Amino acid sequence: xxxxxVSNPNLNINANPTPSIAETTRKSGARFLxxxxxxxxxxxxxxxxxxxxxxxxxxxxxTHYGPQDKVAATALPPSAEHILGTTGLGQxxxxxxxxxxxxxxxxxxxxxxxxxxxxxxxxxASGYFGGLIDEVLSLITNVFLVLPGLPLAIVIAALANxxxxxxxxxVIALVLLVTSWSYGARVLRAQTLSLREREFVTxxxxxxxxxxxIIFFEIVPNEVALVASTFVGTFVYAIGxxxxxxxxxxxxxxxxxWGTILFWAQNNGALLSGQWWQFLxxxxxxxxxxxxLTFVNFGIDEIANPNLRNEKRIxxxxxxxxxx
Numbered sequence: 001x002x003x004x005x006v007s008n009p010n011l012n013i014n015a016n017p018t019p020s021i022a023e024t025t026r027k028s029g030a031r032f033l034x035x036x037x038x039x040x041x042x043x044x045x046x047x048x049x050x051x052x053x054x055x056x057x058x059x060x061x062x063t064h065y066g067p068q069d070k071v072a073a074t075a076l077p078p079s080a081e082h083i084l085g086t087t088g089l090g091q092x093x094x095x096x097x098x099x100x101x102x103x104x105x106x107x108x109x110x111x112x113x114x115x116x117x118x119x120x121x122x123x124x125a126s127g128y129f130g131g132l133i134d135e136v137l138s139l140i141t142n143v144f145l146v147l148p149g150l151p152l153a154i155v156i157a158a159l160a161n162x163x164x165x166x167x168x169x170x171v172i173a174l175v176l177l178v179t180s181w182s183y184g185a186r187v188l189r190a191q192t193l194s195l196r197e198r199e200f201v202t203x204x205x206x207x208x209x210x211x212x213x214i215i216f217f218e219i220v221p222n223e224v225a226l227v228a229s230t231f232v233g234t235f236v237y238a239i240g241x242x243x244x245x246x247x248x249x250x251x252x253x254x255x256x257x258w259g260t261i262l263f264w265a266q267n268n269g270a271l272l273s274g275q276w277w278q279f280l281x282x283x284x285x286x287x288x289x290x291x292x293l294t295f296v297n298f299g300i301d302e303i304a305n306p307n308l309r310n311e312k313r314i315x316x317x318x319x320x321x322x323x324x
Contacts (some may be wrong), residue, residue: 004275042299052285056105067091067099067151067256075268075275081180085277087261089178096256097281104242105288107169111176111238115184116231118177123185124223127192138189144182148173153241155248172251176238176268184230191226195219225304232297238243243286258282 055062065071072090076082084093158173195201196219204214216282220227245251246259253260261282265271270278 013107023066039303040297041295041302045294045296045299047284049074049286049296052101052289053105055098056101057101059095062314063095064090064094065092066201068254069095075270075278077275078277082283085275087119087264087278088275089264093261093281096261097258097285100257100261100282101285103169103255104239104259107173107176107242107257108235108238110170110173110237111180111242112231114177115181115234115238118181119188119230120220120227122181123188124219125191126185127189128196128211128215134189141182141185143177143191145186147179147182149179149237150241150244153245154250156250163289169202169252169255169257172242172245173238175245176241178242180234180237183251184234187230188223188226191223192219195222216239225300229297229300229304232293232300236293236297239286239290239293258286 006312034045068091070090071082071092072086074086074090075088076090077136078085082092082094084097086092087096122137124142126141148198153175159173160171160175168270201214204218209218242251242257243259243262246253246257247262247266251257251259251263253263264277265275265279265282268275268278270276
């Protein structure tokens with residue numbers, strides 16, 4: 001009996017090995033980062049946010065005064081010694097602005113991260129499991145969805161500050177976290193209802209994969225643009241709401257932040273007395289930061305929305321034809 005040897009020494013069975021989860025995630029992250037940097041709106045917005053983070057971290061290197069140090073007897077206009085002038089209590093305004101960025105950014109990040117975690121927990125779990133779990137989680141989400149966000153935040157912050165709780169950034173961040181997650185959870189639920197019927201999810205479920213792995217390794221990676229968009233939107237809301245709450249006196253008035261700067265400027269009658277340096281720099285910082293985050297959100301929408309991508313592609317082709 002003749003035996004045929006079909007083995008080929010030059011044949012490498014592992015020539016195209018199945019990529020690991022870490023490699024796939026790294027490649028997806030690299031493509032996503034490349035898409036982000038290719039969008040001018042996202043690039044501009046991230047650069048502005050990075051600038052504010054940098055000056056907040058380097059505040060001790062940029063000013064010789066502490067935020068609560070009294071460096072003058074009264075409010076002084078901008079000068080060579082005090083670039084942004086001083087407050088009504090004689091504190092250096094530049095120092096207050098730089099150190100205040102730490103508190104405002106910290107509250108924004110904490111509220112946005114916590115809110116995004118709740119959005120994923122309630123929205124994705126509700127959409128994937130369905131049934132009784134979906135009904136219970138959707139009921140909780142709908143209750144928070146119909147409640148007015150900022151008025152509820154004002155009430156909760158007032159009650160928290162009226163009790164034995166300390167007035168600090170953690171109370172404000174917790175208040176904003178509780179009042180900002182419901183809309184994003186509703187959006188993620190709708191997207192998850194569509195994704196759970198896709199072939200790759202059905203195949204993972206048929207192969208015996210756990211629900212945890214399917215949610216966090218199959219569904220959530222396909223919603224990363226939507227999660228990033230809701231994170232940025234929550235960040236914008238948190239910054240604006242934090243400034244509003246502290247402007248109303250619901251924060252720690254003895255701690256420097258952009259909201260308390262505006263609070264003390266209003267209490268000292270800075271607008272009526274024409275002392276613009278007490279409120280204008282802080283107001284501009286809030287406006288520029290929120291505008292830059294909005295640019296990032298618009299850029300993410302352009303990347304994730306196929307209709308906007310097609311419009312941009314068609315516009316680019318028309319411009320090339322006109323140039324030719």
